[in-house]
Amino acid sequence: MHKKKLVVFLPAHNEEGNIAKVISRIPREPHPDWQVEVLVIDDGSTDGTVEEAKAAGAEHIVSFARNRGLGAAVREGLASCVRLGADIGLMIDADNEYPAEEIPNVVAPIWEGRSDYTMGSRFKGSIRGMRLHRRLGNYCFTLLQALLLRRMIWDGQSGMRGFSRLAMEHAEIIHDYNYAQVLTLNLVRKGFRMEEVPITYQVRQQGESFIKFNKYMTNVLPAVWKEMRRPVSRKRVAELKKARAVALRKVSMEK
Template sequence: MKKIVVFLPAHNEEVSLPLVLKRIPAEIDGLPVETIVIDDGSIDATSEIARQHGAIVYRFENNRGLGAAVREGLLRSYEHGATVAVMIDADNEYPADQIPDVVRPILLDEADYVFGSRFLGTVDGMRLYRYIGNHVFTWLQCVLLKRRIHDGQSGMRAFSRAACKHAEIIHDYNYAQVLTLNLVRKGFRLHEVPIRYRVREAGKSFIRFNYIQRVLPAIYQEWRRPIVPLSSEERFERKEHLG
């Protein structure tokens, strides 16, 4: 049965998480929506609150990092039979009610990998250093991939079933840049849709001050890795799940 799986990486998000879960639609274009929370070693009530709101919970005993949580979310979404998987941050910065907008390009076979783009939509309250950092890392992806990208740091993304299967995240700390380099170089079609964005009201961000120091080597490592483009069979698989 076709279905949408929404997964949320979460670390100590007991305040913001229920606000996000309440806004996730029960169905999208007639397809049921299943929700998974990847609890990245929280020491608060994140897991309990997720279960109270009907989410399936997979929990790490220790805090492993956002990259590890997203990797787990993609794996679990595939195992749960997702036609399309959606990742959305649990911090209530991204609009869960716009998940259908991010999913539709995949359902229409226009894309395999979709960003909810803040900079094509509206941004409310982002501090200057984050604004500059977002644009610098996005520019770097544009240069490496030789294509236009507006928001390469987005925490709201959709994946076709084939993209879930073939996505690789090479380090546990973060995922944003290396995942895009990996999927686009393999031949998965990237698309962006405008979303509304506002800064978080509670909780603590995954991003730390040593972000640049840890992420730049990972980008270099991913870029140097040999990538095998999709075979003709895998390209057929990319479309088959929509049939």
């Protein structure tokens, strides 16, 4: 039987103290029908991130010559997963805050054909160590997405997300700074099915987050506005749904 390829990709910038820990927590044989590979998108790191990733067992490294931003790194991660022949892609932050051992749970809805796009939800699961101002920021941006999409969303800023191949092929991230909001808006508006999976979350113990409130607001809000103004072709959505149905039939035949 042909094994399904799951590529776990980590966008990383100066995470030499954390990235090996994340890679070591990734289940390599979560299912007998899965082949798991690790991909690191090095966003212009100036420390030993790449060396630590290689030593920890990452099969693939893509390095940017300079720091381009998290949005650019995730965009490259999705494109690289497609080039590597991934059936499913799983993005996880390289800061060791998200539970890599729970990857099988996060991709299960995609594997089972129930979803095209999954998010590991901290607020449906458990959170340790998150400060009040970060909680409030997460709540506000999540509420904004929920209102724009007219559906319930628990955790719109999750750094742990799963993608079907079709979702990876058609996902668009319109700015380099970040991806969290615009990616969900883009995929859901195109008709891709989204599901949130409860996860456990621990705020980073080492290193520093790139997020600074003023810069985040001035970059993210205009990008959300731009994404929502982009037209979504009903014909294109219908084509995507048809392609998804074909892909699901293929999956069911191979099981």
